[in-house]
Amino acid sequence: IETFRDDYFQTQYKLLQSRSLAERTINKLKLWEKEEFSGKKQVTSEELKNPLFRQKMVDQFLDRLEVKPIRMTRLVEVTFKAHDPGLASECVNALFDSFVDMNIETKSEATEQATEFLSQQINELKKEISQKEQELQNYGQEKNIVILSDKETTILDKLSELNKALTEAQIDRVRKEAYYNEIKNASPDYIPEALSNPLIQRLREDYLKLSREYAKMQEQFQPEYPEMQRLKAELDSARELLKNETESLVKAAYSEYQAALKKEKSLQELFDRQKEEAFRMNSNAILYNSLKIEIENRKNLLESLLKRQSETGVSARLKGLRTSNIRIVDRADIPIKPSSPKKFRNLLLALFLGLFGGVGLAFVMEYLDNSVKSVEDVERYSGLPTLGVVPAFGENARAYAYYYAYRSGEDGRKGKLAERKEGKKEETEPKSIELITHFAPESVFAENYRSLRTALLLSGPQSNLRSMIVTSALPTEGKTTTISNLAVSLAQMGKKVLLIDADLRRPKQHRIFNMKNHDGLT
Incomplete structure (x- = not known):
């Protein structure tokens, strides 16, 4: 599991033991057909629809499941108890396959949200362009507009420049808003700027180096050892710096989005004032041309959004190619011997308990016995x-x-x-x-x-x-x-x-x- 956030690890451990993941695994293997789980040779469709029956199946699955993180690593060991060794192996492998699928689905949510946002903007823009073109056509026919004067042309040129600048600002705002929505809930390892940022890469290398040193010294010294405490403090500091630097990318994206939004509003105000002035000079002709220019700019904006949608779609398809930051190191094999009961260990334990218990009982009885024997x-x-x-x-x-x-x-x-x-x-x-x-x-x-x-x-x-x-x-x-x-x-x-x-x-x-x-x- 590749990440640097401690809370991320704990989240993944809990997800492995979640009821939703357990239910997905049960459905994948159809465990209700196993007599060991259902207690019956055949389960009816009415029982499958019963929420209490499914809840009982999930509870039984989770009771048999054990998730144990391996200290000082990014690995986790998962075991499952079943009378049938083949079934135990199938449950562990199916659980991890479902977990990887769920991880891929979670990662693609940000991209899907951005795609949905762009699609909504494009549809609204298409409707707006169609409406403006109809208004332009109706207005030209109504006013019989043929040509414009030089003065009117100058006003329209200025209006066109403002509208062009406004369009570029809108494009920039939409792009930055989509980028911010995409990274605000994404894992730091999937933020492009984080992967190409030299400072973050250096902090990540320092963190990994300190982690290895701390793990190596932990094999020889107790946590109270001064050198261990110093390394622990440096490790915590490196983790905090890495976390802060990663979060600063999200904050920077939000700041850029707000700045683009502010710039768009400012240009919109200038464009509206210039539009009013054009109306005063030659309301009919200028309005006609302003509608025409506005339509052209909307078309440019639409073209930009379509390009962005295409890029987002490609990204979504790439992320859907079974790529995940979680991978299975070793798949569960069919065990050749049961995990319990451990007969030899239990025999030794019973022998020692019987021996020491008997000797202890004899001492206690001798201590409590106050009769005269000799x-x-x-x-x-x-x-x-x-x-x-x-x-x-x-x-x-x-x-x-x-x-x-x-x-x-x-x-x-x-x-x-x-x-x-x-x-x-x-x-x-x-x-x-x-x-x-x-x-x-x-x-x-x-x-x-x-x-x-x-x-x-x-x-x-x-x-x-x-x-x-x-x-x-x-x-x-x-x-x-x-x-x-x-x-x-x-x-x-x-x-x-x-x-x-x-x-x-x-x-x-x-x-x-x-x-x-x-x-x-x-």
Whole structure:
């Protein structure tokens, strides 16, 4: 895209995404026949006439279209999304063909306006000449005019000179008015004076040179770099000078048009005064000759306008030969692979997100988890030393059921509730986890309780521990099991142990040791 105006580039980008251009492309390719666009295998003529249907087609076309300018160049990249790769290629190529056609039509508008203006002037002038000739003929026949005197001839000569000057002024005014109308809305690159003006060409070369230097330095330095800022300021200044100098051509054309218009009005006033004087000298003869002269001048003006119209027509035909300042560098080929989804990239992205998300989630859960999981957690939260650790009773200890509630058979499976049936012997005393240090002294659990016993004996002053209390914050945390096994392990050392069950609500020690509890602690 060849131009030096920044707003021109932005205008072209918007035109590429305009609804009118999209509709031209849709009509050119008949996209309503594509099931991908219409959603139907066949669209009826009534649906094509429906504005909502066509609007939906245009919206869908624009949603798939993407226009992306390439930085520091005059190029633009256009992409189009479609399930059919051939259709995507056709849409891009048809869009650019329609865009070039639209650009040519836009450029020819100024020439067409000038041609229309000249045609209108010529038609009016032809009517005026025909009317004047008829008036001249009627006037000569009515007044029987044959010859003029020398004095009258002198007056007519002066009138003829003024009329000739007026005609030349009118021709000059029409030419300059047509030229001004032609360039006032035209691109600067198509103003002949701009192409042949040495100053504009030099400013254009300076602008291009600064643009290349700025683009080259931009690859190495940030915009805040002093040299970059200096180049940016020079680039902006060069662009402004080029723009001002180009606009001055339009202003100069307007000034010349106004000057020609003023000159025409001045000569018209002189001609009118001379015409009045001629009427006073010999109104009949002079009027006849003045009409004759006026007709001749009108014919000269008509000839000039016809010549100008011919030149404008040639220019219009040349501009209609598919010449445009926009050209397609690379046409869209049929893509060999889809643009999306990008499976490899998505797989890598999912892998990284899953990995980092999982690790992050684990860290968050660990950070939010305030439960106690290890001996170190107990010591850190309580500030007290650990005397021993007894593991939870799992599959290996299921043979030992709670004595006061459930019984176990020899195979280790959970038994039924203890029942004493009349006329039968009492069942054999089962093993219980509250006395595991007695029933299974070689087990890991018994060894843990003996380790706890040793730690307690060594924790008191001079290792002379006489009494202790076992408690916990919540029920069913193992107080009863711990104290009963601890008492048994101490007794196994030959020590005399007094075990006091201080559980006022749910005492169980008497059941564990098969004793009666008539009085209770209180």
